[in-house]
Each structure stands twice: as structure tokens, then as C-alpha cells.
Amino acid sequence: MQVNQHTTIHVKVRPACALIILLIGTLLLVVGLIVSIAIDTTAIKLHTIWEAIFHYKSGILQYQIVRNLRLPRALASALVGACFAIAGAIMQGMTRNPLASPGLLGVNAGAAFALAICLAFYPSLSFQYLIIFSFVGATFSSGLVYGIGSIAKGGLTPVRLALAGVAVSSLLTAFSSEISIYYHIAQDIAFWHAGGVVGANWSQIKIMLPWVTGGMIGAFILSRSITVMSLGEDIATGLGQRIMLVKLAGSIIVLVLAGTAVSVVGPVGFVGLVIPHIVRILVGVNYRWIIPCSAVCGSLLMVWADIGSRVINYPFETPVGALIAIIGVPFFLYLARKERREL
Amino acid sequence: MNSLSHLEKKKKIRYMVTICIFLCLIFTTFLLSMDAGLIHLSPIDVLKVLVNHGTSQQELILFDFRLPRIVISLLVGSGLAVSGAILQGITRNSLADPGILGINVGAGLVVVLFISFFSSMQVVPVFALPFAALMGAVLTATLIYILTYKKGQGLSPMRMILIGIAVASGIEAALIVLTIHLDPRQLQFVTIWLAGSIWGTNWNFVLTLLPWILILMPLAFSKARVLNILNLYEDVSKGLGMAIEKERLILLGIAVGLAGSCVAVGGNMGFVGLIGPHLARKLVGPKHQFLLPASALSGSLLLIVADTLARLIVQPSEIPTGILVSIIGAPYFLYLLAKSKA
Amino acid sequence: MDCLHTAQLNIAYVDRLIVEDLNLCVPEGKITALVGANGSGKSTILKAIARIMKPKKGSVFLDGQSIYHQPSKEVAKLLSILPQNPTAPEGLTVGELVSYGRFPYQKGFGNLTQEDKKMIHWAVDVTGMLSFYDRPIDQLSGGQRQRAWIAMALAQGTNILCLDEPTTFLDMAHQLEVLKLLKKLNKEEHRTIIMVVHDLNHASKFAHNIVAIKEGRIVSEGDPQTVLTKGVLKKVFGIEADIISDPRTGVPLCLPYELVQEHDPVNIDSRMSYI
Numbered sequence: 001m002q003v004n005q006h007t008t009i010h011v012k013v014r015p016a017c018a019l020i021i022l023l024i025g026t027l028l029l030v031v032g033l034i035v036s037i038a039i040d041t042t043a044i045k046l047h048t049i050w051e052a053i054f055h056y057k058s059g060i061l062q063y064q065i066v067r068n069l070r071l072p073r074a075l076a077s078a079l080v081g082a083c084f085a086i087a088g089a090i091m092q093g094m095t096r097n098p099l100a101s102p103g104l105l106g107v108n109a110g111a112a113f114a115l116a117i118c119l120a121f122y123p124s125l126s127f128q129y130l131i132i133f134s135f136v137g138a139t140f141s142s143g144l145v146y147g148i149g150s151i152a153k154g155g156l157t158p159v160r161l162a163l164a165g166v167a168v169s170s171l172l173t174a175f176s177s178e179i180s181i182y183y184h185i186a187q188d189i190a191f192w193h194a195g196g197v198v199g200a201n202w203s204q205i206k207i208m209l210p211w212v213t214g215g216m217i218g219a220f221i222l223s224r225s226i227t228v229m230s231l232g233e234d235i236a237t238g239l240g241q242r243i244m245l246v247k248l249a250g251s252i253i254v255l256v257l258a259g260t261a262v263s264v265v266g267p268v269g270f271v272g273l274v275i276p277h278i279v280r281i282l283v284g285v286n287y288r289w290i291i292p293c294s295a296v297c298g299s300l301l302m303v304w305a306d307i308g309s310r311v312i313n314y315p316f317e318t319p320v321g322a323l324i325a326i327i328g329v330p331f332f333l334y335l336a337r338k339e340r341r342e343l
Numbered sequence: 344m345n346s347l348s349h350l351e352k353k354k355k356i357r358y359m360v361t362i363c364i365f366l367c368l369i370f371t372t373f374l375l376s377m378d379a380g381l382i383h384l385s386p387i388d389v390l391k392v393l394v395n396h397g398t399s400q401q402e403l404i405l406f407d408f409r410l411p412r413i414v415i416s417l418l419v420g421s422g423l424a425v426s427g428a429i430l431q432g433i434t435r436n437s438l439a440d441p442g443i444l445g446i447n448v449g450a451g452l453v454v455v456l457f458i459s460f461f462s463s464m465q466v467v468p469v470f471a472l473p474f475a476a477l478m479g480a481v482l483t484a485t486l487i488y489i490l491t492y493k494k495g496q497g498l499s500p501m502r503m504i505l506i507g508i509a510v511a512s513g514i515e516a517a518l519i520v521l522t523i524h525l526d527p528r529q530l531q532f533v534t535i536w537l538a539g540s541i542w543g544t545n546w547n548f549v550l551t552l553l554p555w556i557l558i559l560m561p562l563a564f565s566k567a568r569v570l571n572i573l574n575l576y577e578d579v580s581k582g583l584g585m586a587i588e589k590e591r592l593i594l595l596g597i598a599v600g601l602a603g604s605c606v607a608v609g610g611n612m613g614f615v616g617l618i619g620p621h622l623a624r625k626l627v628g629p630k631h632q633f634l635l636p637a638s639a640l641s642g643s644l645l646l647i648v649a650d651t652l653a654r655l656i657v658q659p660s661e662i663p664t665g666i667l668v669s670i671i672g673a674p675y676f677l678y679l680l681a682k683s684k685a
Numbered sequence: 686m687d688c689l690h691t692a693q694l695n696i697a698y699v700d701r702l703i704v705e706d707l708n709l710c711v712p713e714g715k716i717t718a719l720v721g722a723n724g725s726g727k728s729t730i731l732k733a734i735a736r737i738m739k740p741k742k743g744s745v746f747l748d749g750q751s752i753y754h755q756p757s758k759e760v761a762k763l764l765s766i767l768p769q770n771p772t773a774p775e776g777l778t779v780g781e782l783v784s785y786g787r788f789p790y791q792k793g794f795g796n797l798t799q800e801d802k803k804m805i806h807w808a809v810d811v812t813g814m815l816s817f818y819d820r821p822i823d824q825l826s827g828g829q830r831q832r833a834w835i836a837m838a839l840a841q842g843t844n845i846l847c848l849d850e851p852t853t854f855l856d857m858a859h860q861l862e863v864l865k866l867l868k869k870l871n872k873e874e875h876r877t878i879i880m881v882v883h884d885l886n887h888a889s890k891f892a893h894n895i896v897a898i899k900e901g902r903i904v905s906e907g908d909p910q911t912v913l914t915k916g917v918l919k920k921v922f923g924i925e926a927d928i929i930s931d932p933r934t935g936v937p938l939c940l941p942y943e944l945v946q947e948h949d950p951v952n953i954d955s956r957m958s959y960i
Contacts, residue, residue, distance in 0.1 A: 336502060584758035
């Protein structure tokens with residue numbers, strides 16, 4: 001067999017690029033955090049922010065605003081963005097399916113369903129339990145989607161994943177709709193659906209933090225295995241990889257990250273779809289770089305989208321979910337058009 | 344030659360029997376549905392009313408409430424099922440239906456826009472809603488078509504499904520933004536509409552829907568042969584001399600017209616377009632000359648049963664029919680998905 | 686001589702030019718085999734000849750008329766194609782599939798006429814599939830399935846049959862089955878057959894005319910004696926081969942024994958371009 005002169009061997013692993021992204025990304029992130037704190041219905045001077053963080057004196061209103069409202073909001077955005085992005089990266093790596101993302105998996109519908117049940121039957125539940133509930137709901141629905149998609153002969157093709165996701169989401173949404181209609185909580189659910197960190201506070205972050213940290217550490221540890229998985233299951237097994245174990249661990253991490261993020265911010269699915277793609281194009285195929293870069297870029301996207309949501313229709317807030325969908329949907333369409341594989 | 348068409352004869356008989364069974368079931372449910380509700384109208388009562396011997400109250404209930412609603416269920420069910428059968432034929436994927444392709448939510452979007460536009464006014468011109476919904480369906484379908492069409496490659500069935508799902512997600516996101524700006528009353532209405540409920544319950548709506556069904560349905564049936572061939576491998580269809588792009592476009596138009604007009608009157612009814620054709624296919628096989636009529640009947644049956652249940656389960660209020668259809672439909676769909684070959 | 690011929694055919698796939706200025710003449714009433722390495726463009730050429738694929742430039746002429754300027758249905762009455770790996774919907778029987786071959790002749794609601802039924806019967810009979818008439822295609826063996834598809838192409842009643850790799854995924858016995866059927870059709874019915882094949886020896890044994898293609902161009906054309914030579918094999922396939930004479934028919938057979946040049950081992954990193 002003659003090798004075509006023009007066969008390009010794409011070995012795209014570019015640590016230098018990754019480092020640059022990490023550095024610049026973190027920088028932009030910090031800037032974003034500051035801007036996020038500074039801009040809102042009332043602008044706060046940078047000097048004040050500095051003082052509020054490092055030389056906090058209770059009693060001064062602006063300091064309180066910074067500490068108790070804006071800082072948690074900004075941090076929550078960053079954390080949530082990172083969670084979604086990492087979850088998406090892991091999913092795409094493991095399923096070798098560029099259209100995989102937590103939103104498509106029905107995570108959102110599951111969490112919404114759990115939320116509907118909560119709001120209808122236990123309206124006075126504290127946020128702690130709400131998070132757990134929505135997390136359980138997310139797990140349930142994505143487990144269903146994943147499971148059914150994988151059972152079928154031929155495994156998890158892009159179309160099958162999408163269709164299973166749609167079916168499970170519709171089912172759960174049907175239940176949620178009925179509950180919301182019957183118990184007249186449509187408005188509350190609508191707000192959650194819009195997605196946003198508007199009401200984020202320290203207690204939420206405190207609850208989130210252990211899960212998120214655990215998930216992220218798990219993701220970093222798993223990254224090398226995911227790189228191997230992304231070469232194909234047969235190759236991975238041939239290289240001595242324990243596929244089932246990696247899949248299980250990966251799935252758990254995805255659920256922890258995505259489930260937690262959804263319970264705080266609502267369904268902002270496209271972050272998990274769009275970010276890993278962009279990162280892969282820039283950084284290559286080694287998940288040891290992809291995962292941290294996705295985290296940084298994901299945070300970046302959420303923080304700046306949150307800023308955008310406050311700036312665009314000043315002084316009203318545009319739902320963050322819609323903003324990200326505006327970026328995400330065209331991107332998804334572009335991907336679907338480009339997909340040449342016989343699906 | 345006669346021995347060769349032995350199987351064909353068998354298939355034809357099976358088809359006839361299935362059609363008869365469907366008709367009987369529909370008729371039975373029809374009678375039950377008449378009877379269902381706060382006020383009971385037994386079959387004898389129905390008969391009495393029909394020959395002008397019933398009370399005026401019975402007449403009112405029968406003619407102004409139950410009958411139109413049942414007729415609409417039948418029409419909407421058949422329209423959506425045939426639309427689904429066509430889409431499955433075009434995309435060569437037995438898991439396609441107008442809901443998945445986002446045509447339903449597209450209609451929903453325009454409806455919500457319409458309603459929010461009239462928020463200032465107290466009276467929402469309800470009669471205009473069907474047209475808004477139809478417009479939404481057509482616009483969405485056009486968008487999907489434009490996005491799926493690639494020069495030189497035409498309309499790839501798989502791509503159409505993915506793009507349909509993408510467009511549906513986008514529209515849902517837009518819907519979410521819009522619904523926030525509605526007041527609770529409007530929101531309740533929209534939620535119910537989105538869940539799918541036969542809310543058009545008088546003869547005006549029947550008249551709105553009827554022409555669409557009467558024109559598009561026979562048109563769809565006449566395209567049975569084309570659908571058979573489209574279902575084959577693409578190069579084979581081309582090799583047989585079929586103008587693939589043109590036929591796909593025509594069929595897409597028919598499917599959207601049917602789906603749009605049905606959704607306009609029946610709300611966002613998912614899964615009928617999926618389950619109807621599937622059931623029909625299991626009973627009469629994949630030949631579209633049999634499949635299309637059988638789908639129409641199975642869709643009608645499904646919807647009339649769901650609608651009756653919806654009215655019965657939580658009396659005196661009701662569950663939106665669409666929710667019931669989803670609850671029945673989605674698990675079956677997932678089962679089909681799990682069982683399907685790539 | 687009335688033949689199917691191409692004139693300055695240029696075929697591109699998206700933006701990549703695969704075939705450039707191809708002038709090919711396919712003799713009538715003979716079996717022509719298109720051979721070449723993977724990616725040489727032979728399937729693409731066949732598809733263009735069967736008007737499945739539109740060329741960028743140039744045309745294909747049949748009986749003096751360009752097939753691109755005739756309605757597709759009319760062309761379908763002159764030329765039929767059996768693509769690679771065709772799939773049929775679940776549950777479709779042989780009889781139903783073959784009946785689809787009458788599509789170019791059907792009008793209106795498309796009931797089968799007497800003529801249609803006659804053709805269908807004949808097609809099923811000549812391919813030896815009568816006993817399988819009511820069997821679903823997915824329950825047939827590879828060879829039987831291929832014969833069913835050939836029956837459909839035959840039901841189209843065309844003089845020219847194009848087949849894209851009809852034997853590639855079949856075992857030896859089924860390959861022989863299909864090739865012998867094609868030979869019979871050619872001999873008894875005088876059909877012109879154009880087929881893309883991978884196995885050179887099959888081409889030699891069953892085809893009258895072989896066209897060897899490399900990178901979209903004709904390297905050699907003619908009867909098996911002319912084409913199956915060491916030089917051509919080296920050029921087109923990059924192999925060193927011994928040429929022997931078939932003990933039964935005397936046609937040349939090739940026995941490859943060495944590759945012409947060293948090539949790079951497949952780098953595992955090349956798999957990473959899944960993006």
C-alpha cells in the first residue's frame with residue numbers, strides 16, 4: 001500500500017499552547033471576577049472591592065454587598081462553569097462522541113423534575129436538601145439515558161444518545177409540567193429554568209464546594225485514562241485499560257459535577273458542549289491538558305456570560321441560560337452539519 | 344403467478360383485518376368517551392339525542408362539548424401519526440417525529456410570542472392562535488431544511504435529525520426566556536398549551552383543521568410508492584430514477600402541514616407521531632400503501648384513548664392530554680430505542 | 686459501435702478533484718471490470734457513469750445522448766446500478782424489493798401491470814430466487830441477498846448493469862455464485878455489465894475488458910492479457926507479482942509476492958485525528 005504523500009499525521013498535543021491558555025485564562029478569569037463584582041445595578045469602585053475582601057469591616061454597606069452578594073455570585077459562576085465544562089469534556093472523551101454534553105444527557109430534565117417535586121411537596125425545604133434532591137434527579141435521568149442508549153446494538157451513536165436524551169427529557173418534563181400545573185408553581189420553575197446565579201450565597205457555595213472539589217480532583221486523576229479511552233475501546237483494552245472501571249468512575253464524576261452545578265444554576269447545558277470542543281482544537285487530545293483548560297475556559301464563559309446578562313438589558317437581567325444558548329445552539333448546529341461520520 | 348402473490352394476499356387480508364379492528368376500537372372508545380365526564384351519556388342516550396329525543400342539556404353536552412372534542416382528537420391523532428410516518432420515511436430513521444424535529448416547539452414559540460404580545464390587552468384573540476402555531480411550524484421546518492441542506496450533498500437524513508434536535512433546544516431556550524415575562528395566568532395557559540391539550544373544543548376549530556386534513560392526507564397516501572423507494576439506500580433510489588430532493592421536499596411540506604395544523608389545534612402533542620406509525624408498522628408491515636392509513640387510525644385511537652383518560656383520571660379538572668401521551672409514549676419509545684438496531 | 690462513453694469527465698468530492706479528464710469507452714454487450722487500489726476513484730467513476738454522482742465537468746454519453754440531460758427516470762430504463770452494501774428496510778421480502786425495480790415505469794398510484802409482473806417474475810427466476818420470493822431479505826445469506834438486489838436491477842429492464850463491488854463482502858462460494866450469474870446474464874441476454882471489483886483474478890476470469898485506474902486516471906485498458914502484466918500491477922497497485930496462466934481457461938492470473946516500496950508504519954498518533 002502506497003502512502004499518500006499528503007497524509008497528515010495529526011498529533012495534536014501542544015503543552016505550550018495549553019500553558020498559555022491556563023495563564024491567560026486565569027488572568028482573564030480574575031479580571032472577570034472583579035468586573036463581575038464591580039458592575040451591577042450599582043457600580044462599586046475597585047478600591048472598595050479590594051478593601052472589602054482584604055480589610056473587611058462589617059457595618060459598611062458596600063463591603064457587605066461585595067462580600068455577601070457579589071463575591072459569592074461571581075465565585076458561583078466560576079465554579080459552575082468549570083463543573084459543566086469538565087463534565088462535558090469527560091463525556092466527550094469517554095463516549096468519543098463530539099455531541100455529548102450533560103444537557104443532552106437529560107441531566108437538566110432530571111434535576112427539574114426533582115425540583116418540581118420538591119417545590120410542590122416540600123416547599124419549605126432548605127437549599128441543602130434541594131441540592132441533594134436535584135442531584136439525585138439528575139443522576140436518575142442521565143443514568144436512564146446513558147443506560148438505554150448503550151443497551152441497544154451498536155452502542156452509543158450520536159443520534160441514539162440525542163434521541164434517548166430527548167425521550168427521557170420529554171417524559172420527565174411531562175411529569176414536571178403536570179406537577180407545576182396542578183400545584184401552581186409554574187413561575188418558580190420557570191425562573192429556575194432560566195438559569196442563573198442570581199441568588200447565590202455563601203451557604204450554597206459552602207455546600208457545593210466539597211462536591212465540586214472532589215469532582216475536579218477526580219477528573220484530574222482520571223484524565224490520563226480518559227485520553228486512552230478516547231483512542232477507542234479496543235485500543236484501550238489492548239493497552240491494559242480497565243474500561244468498565246474508567247467508565248464508571250467517569251460517569252460518577254460527570255454526575256457529581258453536572259448535578260451539583262445544575263442544582264445551583266439551573267440548566268445551562270451548552271457550556272459542557274461548546275467549551276471542550278474549543279479547548280480540544282487549541283490544546284490537542286491529551287486530557288491532562290484538556291481538563292484543566294476546560295475548567296478555566298468554562299469558568300471564564302460563565303463569569304463573562306453572567307456579566308453580560310446584567311449588562312445587556314440594563315438594569316434588567318437576561319437569563320444566563322438564554323445567553324449561553326445563543327452561543328451554544330449555532331455552535332451545535334455547526335457541529336451537526338460538519339459531522340461526516342455515518343451516524 | 345398466483346402462487347407468487349400468496350404472501351401478498353395474506354398481507355392484504357391482515358391489513359384489512361387490522362383496519363377493521365382499529366375502527367371498532369375507535370368506535371368503542373368514542374362511545375365510552377361520550378359517556379365519560381361529570382354527566383353520563385350512555386350509548387342509548389347518544390342514540391336518543393341523535394334522533395332528536397334527548398333533553399336539551401344532553402344535546403348541548405353532546406354536540407357542543409364532547410363531539411367536537413372527540414372529532415378533533417381523531418383528526419389530530421391521525422394527522423400527527425401520518426406526519427410522523429412520512430418523517431420516518433424521509434429520514435429513514437424509525438425514531439423521528441415532528442416533536443423531535445422541533446416543529447412542535449417552533450409552533451409553541453410563535454404562540455407564546457403571540458400571547459405575550461397581547462398581554463397588554465385583556466382579550467386574547469384565541470381564534471387566531473391556530474394560525475400563529477401553524478406559522479411557527481412552517482418557519483421552524485423551513486429553518487431546519489435550510490440548515491440541513493448542503494450543496495452537493497442534499498438533505499442527509501441523519502443530519503436532519505441532529506439539526507432538528509439542535510433547533511428544538513434553541514427554541515426551548517428562547518421559550519424559557521419569554522415565559523418569564525408572562526404573568527401567572529398567561530404562564531399557566533402557556534404551560535398547558537406546551538404540555539399539549541385538546542383545548543380547541545368547539546366546531547370552529549374542527550372547521551379550521553378539517554381542510555388541512557382533507558387535502559393533505561390523501562396527498563400523503565398518494566405518495567406511498569415514493570416513500571417506499573425513499574426508504575431504500577439512497578443510491579438505489581437515485582438509480583431507480585427518483586428525483587430525491589424534490590420528493591423529499593414535497594413530503595416534508597406535507598408532513599409539516601399536517602403536524603403544524605394539528606399542533607395548532609391540539610397543542611404540543613408529542614409522541615403520537617412516533618408511536619402511531621410504530622404500532623402500525625408492527626401490525627401491517629413497512630409498505631406505505633398499508634402503513635399510512637394504518638398509522639392514521641392508530642394515531643386517532645391513541646389520542647382518543649389518551650384524551651378520554653385525561654378527562655377521567657383527575658375529575659373534575661383534567662390533565663393535559665399531551666402529558667398522558669408522553670407518559671404512555673416515552674417509555675415505549677425508550678423500549679424501542681433499546682431494542683433497535685443501529 | 687454504440688457504447689457508453691465518458692467525455693472529459695471531471696469528478697470532485699466536496700473540493701477535492703478525484704477524477705480528471707476521464708475519457709472512457711465501455712464496449713456494448715461485454716463485461717467491463719474497473720480495478721484499482723483503494724481510493725483510486727473507481728467507485729466514484731462508476732457512480733458518475735450511473736449518474737448517481739454529478740461530475741464537475743464533462744459528461745457521460747449513452748447512444749449519443751448525455752445522460753445528465755435526460756430525466757432520471759428515463760435513464761433508469763436504460764441503465765441500472767447496484768451500489769456497494771445496499772441496505773433494505775426490515776422485513777422487506779425479495780418479491781417486494783424486486784417490484785421496486787419497476788418504479789421507473791410506474792405511473793399514478795403505481796399498481797403493477799401485467800408487464801411489470803412478467804418482468805418481476807423473470808428477474809426473480811433468472812437469478813434463481815424463485816423459492817425465496819416471500820422471504821425477508823435480512824434472513825438471506827450474503828450471496829442470496831446480492832442476487833435479490835441484482836434481480837431488482839434486472840427488473841428495471843435495462844441493457845446496462847452497473848455493480849459496485851458486488852463480491853467484496855462475500856465468501857468464495859457466494860462470490861462465484863454472483864460472478865457466474867453475471868456471466869450468464871451477459872452471455873444469454875447480451876447485457877452490458879460494468880463492475881468495480883477488488884479481486885484482479887476475478888476480473889481476469891469473468892471480464893472481457895479491464896480498466897485499471899490509478900488516482901483517477903486510466904493506466905491501462907483492454908482485455909485481461911493486455912492489462913494483467915507485471916508493469917501495470919506495479920504501477921497501479923504497487924506490487925510485484927508473478928503472472929501465470931489459468932489452467933482451465935488460459936487467462937492470466939496474478940500472484941503478488943512483494944510490495945514495491947517501503948512505507949511508514951502506521952503511527953498510532955494518526956488515530957488522534959478523530960477530530
